[in-house]
Amino acid sequence: MQAQAQYPAHWEADVVLADGGTAHVRPIRPADADRLRAFYSRLSAESIYFRFFGPRPRLSDKEVAWFTTVDYVDRVALIATIGTEMVAVIRYDRMSPTEAEVAFLVEDAHQGRGVASVLLEHLAATARERGIERFVADVLPANMKMMGVLRQAGYTAESSFADGVVRMTLDLTPTETSAEVTASREHRAEARSIARLLTPGSVAVIGASREPGGVGQAVLRNLLAADFTGPVYPVHREVRAVAGVRAYPSVSAIDDTVDLAVVAVPAESVADVVKECAEKGVHGLVVVSSGFGETGEEGRARQDELARIARAYGLRMVGPNCLGIANTDPAVRLNATLAATVPGRGRVGFFSQSGALGTALLQRVAQRGMGISSFVSAGNRADVSGNDLLQYWEEDAATEVILLYLESLGNPRKFTRLARRISRSKPVVVVKSGGTPAGHSARELRLPDSAVSSLFEQAGLIRVDDLIQLFDVGQLLAYQPLPAGPRVGLVTNSDALGLLAADSCVAAGLSPRPPANLGASAGAAEYGAALAGQLASDDVDAAIVIYTPPLPGAGGEVAAELLRVAEESGKPVLATFEGHLGMHPALRVGAAPSAGPGAARGPGAARATPSRGSIPSYAAPEEAVRALAHVVRYAAWRSRPAAPPPELEDVDTARARDLVTRALAPEPVGADADVAEPVGAEVDAAEREAEVDAAELLSCYGLDVWPAEVVRSPDEAVEAAGRLGWPVVLKVADPDASRRAGTVRLGLESPDSVRHAYTEFAGRLGEDVELAVQRMAPQPAVPTVVGVVEDPAFGPIVSFGLGEVTARLLLDQGFRLAPLTREDAAGLVRSVRAAPLLFGEYGYPPVAVGALEDLLVRVGRLAGDLPEVARLDLDQVLVGESGVIVLGARATVRTPPGPRLDGGPRRLS
Numbered sequence: 001m002q003a004q005a006q007y008p009a010h011w012e013a014d015v016v017l018a019d020g021g022t023a024h025v026r027p028i029r030p031a032d033a034d035r036l037r038a039f040y041s042r043l044s045a046e047s048i049y050f051r052f053f054g055p056r057p058r059l060s061d062k063e064v065a066w067f068t069t070v071d072y073v074d075r076v077a078l079i080a081t082i083g084t085e086m087v088a089v090i091r092y093d094r095m096s097p098t099e100a101e102v103a104f105l106v107e108d109a110h111q112g113r114g115v116a117s118v119l120l121e122h123l124a125a126t127a128r129e130r131g132i133e134r135f136v137a138d139v140l141p142a143n144m145k146m147m148g149v150l151r152q153a154g155y156t157a158e159s160s161f162a163d164g165v166v167r168m169t170l171d172l173t174p175t176e177t178s179a180e181v182t183a184s185r186e187h188r189a190e191a192r193s194i195a196r197l198l199t200p201g202s203v204a205v206i207g208a209s210r211e212p213g214g215v216g217q218a219v220l221r222n223l224l225a226a227d228f229t230g231p232v233y234p235v236h237r238e239v240r241a242v243a244g245v246r247a248y249p250s251v252s253a254i255d256d257t258v259d260l261a262v263v264a265v266p267a268e269s270v271a272d273v274v275k276e277c278a279e280k281g282v283h284g285l286v287v288v289s290s291g292f293g294e295t296g297e298e299g300r301a302r303q304d305e306l307a308r309i310a311r312a313y314g315l316r317m318v319g320p321n322c323l324g325i326a327n328t329d330p331a332v333r334l335n336a337t338l339a340a341t342v343p344g345r346g347r348v349g350f351f352s353q354s355g356a357l358g359t360a361l362l363q364r365v366a367q368r369g370m371g372i373s374s375f376v377s378a379g380n381r382a383d384v385s386g387n388d389l390l391q392y393w394e395e396d397a398a399t400e401v402i403l404l405y406l407e408s409l410g411n412p413r414k415f416t417r418l419a420r421r422i423s424r425s426k427p428v429v430v431v432k433s434g435g436t437p438a439g440h441s442a443r444e445l446r447l448p449d450s451a452v453s454s455l456f457e458q459a460g461l462i463r464v465d466d467l468i469q470l471f472d473v474g475q476l477l478a479y480q481p482l483p484a485g486p487r488v489g490l491v492t493n494s495d496a497l498g499l500l501a502a503d504s505c506v507a508a509g510l511s512p513r514p515p516a517n518l519g520a521s522a523g524a525a526e527y528g529a530a531l532a533g534q535l536a537s538d539d540v541d542a543a544i545v546i547y548t549p550p551l552p553g554a555g556g557e558v559a560a561e562l563l564r565v566a567e568e569s570g571k572p573v574l575a576t577f578e579g580h581l582g583m584h585p586a587l588r589v590g591a592a593p594s595a596g597p598g599a600a601r602g603p604g605a606a607r608a609t610p611s612r613g614s615i616p617s618y619a620a621p622e623e624a625v626r627a628l629a630h631v632v633r634y635a636a637w638r639s640r641p642a643a644p645p646p647e648l649e650d651v652d653t654a655r656a657r658d659l660v661t662r663a664l665a666p667e668p669v670g671a672d673a674d675v676a677e678p679v680g681a682e683v684d685a686a687e688r689e690a691e692v693d694a695a696e697l698l699s700c701y702g703l704d705v706w707p708a709e710v711v712r713s714p715d716e717a718v719e720a721a722g723r724l725g726w727p728v729v730l731k732v733a734d735p736d737a738s739r740r741a742g743t744v745r746l747g748l749e750s751p752d753s754v755r756h757a758y759t760e761f762a763g764r765l766g767e768d769v770e771l772a773v774q775r776m777a778p779q780p781a782v783p784t785v786v787g788v789v790e791d792p793a794f795g796p797i798v799s800f801g802l803g804e805v806t807a808r809l810l811l812d813q814g815f816r817l818a819p820l821t822r823e824d825a826a827g828l829v830r831s832v833r834a835a836p837l838l839f840g841e842y843g844y845p846p847v848a849v850g851a852l853e854d855l856l857v858r859v860g861r862l863a864g865d866l867p868e869v870a871r872l873d874l875d876q877v878l879v880g881e882s883g884v885i886v887l888g889a890r891a892t893v894r895t896p897p898g899p900r901l902d903g904g905p906r907r908l909s
Helices: 030-041 045-052 061-068 115-129 144-151 176-198 215-225 267-280 297-312 355-368 386-395 412-422 449-458 467-479 495-507 524-536 556-569 621-639 653-664 694-699 714-724 735-739 751-765 805-809 822-830 835-839 849-865
Strands: 013-016 022-027 075-082 085-096 099-106 134-139 156-162 165-171 203-206 232-235 260-263 284-287 316-318 324-327 334-337 345-352 372-377 401-406 428-432 462-464 487-492 542-547 573-577 689-692 708-711 728-732 744-748 771-775 781-791 795-802 813-817 869-880 884-886 889-894
Touching: 013 115, 013 176, 022 115, 022 297, 030 061, 030 075, 030 085, 045 099, 075 115, 085 115, 099 115, 115 144, 115 176, 134 144, 144 156, 144 165, 176 284, 176 316, 176 324, 176 372, 176 386, 203 215, 215 232, 215 334, 260 267, 267 284, 267 297, 297 316, 345 355, 345 386, 345 467, 355 372, 355 467, 372 386, 386 401, 386 412, 401 467, 412 449, 428 449, 428 467, 449 462, 449 795, 449 813, 449 822, 462 467, 462 621, 467 621, 487 495, 487 524, 495 542, 495 621, 524 542, 524 556, 542 556, 542 621, 556 573, 573 621, 653 689, 653 694, 653 849, 653 889, 689 694, 694 869, 694 889, 708 714, 714 728, 714 751, 714 771, 728 751, 744 751, 751 771, 781 849, 795 805, 795 822, 795 849, 813 822, 822 835, 822 849, 835 849, 849 869, 849 884
Parallel strands: 099 134, 203 232, 203 260, 260 284, 284 316, 345 372, 345 401, 401 428, 428 462, 487 542, 542 573
Antiparallel strands: 013 022, 022 075, 075 085, 085 099, 134 165, 156 165, 324 334, 324 372, 689 889, 708 771, 728 744, 728 771, 781 795, 781 869, 795 813, 869 884, 869 889
8 A cells, every 4th residue: 555645743833923923834734625725715816816827716626636735755835824724825846856946825814924934934944854955936026025035035046037927046055144034033023922912902811700819800900900001801701890890701702802811710611711812813811720731641631732722823822820921011010910019110021930939039029129021920831931031031122131930941952042142132040940840841851950050151141049049140130230350349347247258259259359347437438438449449340348337227328328439330339238138228229219100019019110320238248249250250251252153174064974874874674564654644764873983973073083903812902002003002992991990001012011911901801801902192181071962952962071080970071052162162171170180280281272172163063063963972082282182982873853943944842
């Protein structure tokens, strides 16, 4: 029986459109015949004319069959659906082995939403997988929209005119421009999708009841108490009013438009509510209802179905099982959360995955007087994630600092990519808890937590250990400039606290000046003069002021003077002021006497947002130092120029790919295994794993492996030594042997010494032990270990550590995402605790660190080029005074489950 046409599963994707709505992209199927007819019936005569170069009122049955039945190789068609309706189609038909004709058609009602652009991205990716290098399109000159889509894709395009038709040719080779176009469109679309959630013109609360303590009623009352600027519509099937506001029996019964719906109904009813909201034209959902992934497998299935329905119908969704969302913009004043207290207007965007912790976190922010621009609690994170909020806050002028409390990462590679870009302009502070809660839609992280920290550091993220540090660092970033370096001036009226601060600075990697101890009787004039002197010094990058008042309430004048001096300096100033935690009222500039529009209401409400020059206060000097140390490291990262991975002229990627392909080539099979599978089944090749010649693979990237010969007798060992050159090394050939002591004999200079060493190994490890002879590398040198792993969540990762036993036992390793820039490689070398051994400390001679960094860049390029490389170990790499020597290497390749999706067309993960 002949097998039906099939396509890889990764050809399907949920996507965000230019206006922030969503659609589903997938290959067309024969079962789409009626859907195609309905789509065609909604097209205008002009759209049909542009597509077919003439009138065609309807499609014949033969044409419908032709368009919906494709082979997914030489003929591919992708459609975009919203709900159950098809709204666009794009297709290619192969004209030659490397060229195909392309055409697309978008329903008139959905033109201008970016549907064609995202379909072209996906079709180009599928075409490249099928060996197609160019698209050709014949376009009528009046069809400016289609020509615009093709020209603006970022690919190299050529056009010619003949016989009244413009022929456009697109080279599908990815370029820097096409990658930038894709990233820019992704950014704008995802930012707009969140903006629609956070800036609604109207809100419906579905499930708002009269019962006190009810979830829906709590959200409704908080919306009203915050004085939301638009209409609020309670939805309840039976009652006529809730909290004094007219209620409606359903969303569809509301006469006016509804932008945002807060859903607080039982879990089993949520899916029906989502469909009703989609029919009403609601833009976004906040599902505070519980009973989903956090409850077990049944709830997880319900959650996955909920996310599928929401995206299929064009909606973005926060939740389920979330606290809600808030926006303190005076033009919006949105508190669609279960928290009665929301901080006032501020510069901080705050994302929390935990709904349970959310209320307490908001209270802490309010108590510190920090203020927020907006807040999102994602709960189980079935749809909207921290990645989406990063896209929005990058665009949001009101947000200058981003705080994230993360319990899971949905798309870690995308997260680090976005963070690396955004951190260049806005600091991102992260608390990442260990493990992943059962209810979250997220990828399991297999890397150790130390590796995650390394990758965050590479991206410029400020990772802190706990929530207290999150707010400590956040308030410093929000209200003080970045320091130019690690040098700290200290002003105090307590000798003990000054010494404690100085010790804390040294422990945190800062460089403190001797504390200026003013004595217990120091007042405003003394403090002002001392702080001004510290800040005026070229040897001070930041200052910490410690003030313990001799009498309660005596610090008002001191605070005013500190503010005046700090405002004029342009350098960051922190304080331990009267043991106060947060934005001390006396240290705020421009604080209003009462809360203004959008400020917090209820117990613990924050005062109006302080200005940029306000001085953050910490309960103890060491807490101030700890916050400053995080910010100093971030400022140093940000001051380094962003550069792409370097070009390497001596790299032969084609030969490397050929090596991998040959290693993974399947064994010949019989021709009678012809079994039908359903259309759309995953048909990527079954996963295969094999070893590849690591020395030959590395040679494709300009790296040589020190030659070695495996021997099986003392005489063979002597002969090999003669060929390789004396002196030699005899070692156990097992690649893992370097992890064990006593498996190598160095500096063998004669045949007798080689025979003696061989006999010793055979007597201790057995006659069948496999040994290798290698020429002795120049000494002195520092042994290091370099590795590559293709992580399912983060993608290709390069690791580095010293090769000595102690370093291995302590797991002293650094990690970076591939490919690596020069800065990445330098940071990776210096990230391990034993790095000083490479720089001439502790009696070791300085070695060729530059050559080591070059090796890391080359290994990173290999890892980035070849997703099939599941693991590569360079063990050991000797770093000598003049260069590096790779003593051994081993590579395992594996058929990847599909392409790396983060580098491909846009998709929601």
